[in-house]
Amino acid sequence: MTRSAIIFHGTGGSPDVAWYPWLDGRLTARGYRVERPSFPRINVDPIAEFLPGVLAVHDFDADTVLVGHSGGAALLLALIEHLETPVAQSILVAGYATRVNDSEEPVLQEFYDWDRIRANAGDLYFINSVTDPYGCDASQGRLMFDHLGGTQIVRDEGHFGDYDQRYDTFELVDRLIP
Template identity: 70%
Template sequence: MARRAIIFHGTGAHPGVAWYPWLAARLTARGYTVEVPSYPAVNVEPIAGFLPKVLQAHTFDEQTVLVGHSGGAALLLALLEHVTVDQAILVAGYCTPPNDSDEPVLQPAYDWDAIRRNVRDVCFINSRLDPYGCDEHQGRAMFERLGGTQIVRDDGHFGDYNQVYDEFPLVDKLIS
């Protein structure tokens, strides 16, 4: 059975930007079945209505690797309350509002115990220089609740409209 990876883009993004196509190609070459779905409603539609659509659209199992960037990383927290996976990598993720913007992807609270039970390995990659507040403090808040690995860089938002980030070798290396 082939291992599966699902890469969730961030708010206002799409599957063809930043490092998503590069990572998908790397994982495909390694034998993964890779999905990079387009979700224009991520962080637009309230999570209570959006989450069931995402759960229904994908298959998740103990061999699945989830990668989420920004709003897509916040989405992973809600997903992980309901599905069991091997690994989750949250890039520029957050669990509380990182700035003054509306964040409909966030839940009012999380079942941290369920999330911890449902993922074998979790990694948080955040930047001290994140312009949106998805910074090392957000990563630390999730790490303190879930354990795993926290990596702190000085690397902006790891891809943005004004930050070219076509490759992300660190994420590729972290995926077992």
């Protein structure tokens, strides 16, 4: 079977910014079939309405790697919980599981089935920064780690890419994916 990777951008983002195209190129060169979908309504529409459309347009199996950044990482929690089959690996960059600032967060579920997420997530990584300007920080990574296990990586690198933070490559994420 062909290995695949799906890279989910964050709130207000697009698949063509930050390190997403670079990671796509790196994984493609290693034989992955990579998808970088555009979801402009991520964290705009309530997750219960948004998630079925995401599940319907992608295939997920034991050879799938999921990478999500910010709102895309928060999306992964709900996505993984509702998968029919486990994936190989899930990497949540600047992810969060609770409201982190004054913004509405329709991408979040009120409750999570942590056991089901753990069962479906595969090799699980949380990459957060102590200096995240939005609150998607190391404490959010720790909250998810406490519920799910996996590996928590704490850096001091802002939001890992933003409108005012160039982050064109992300060697760490590339190294985590076999």
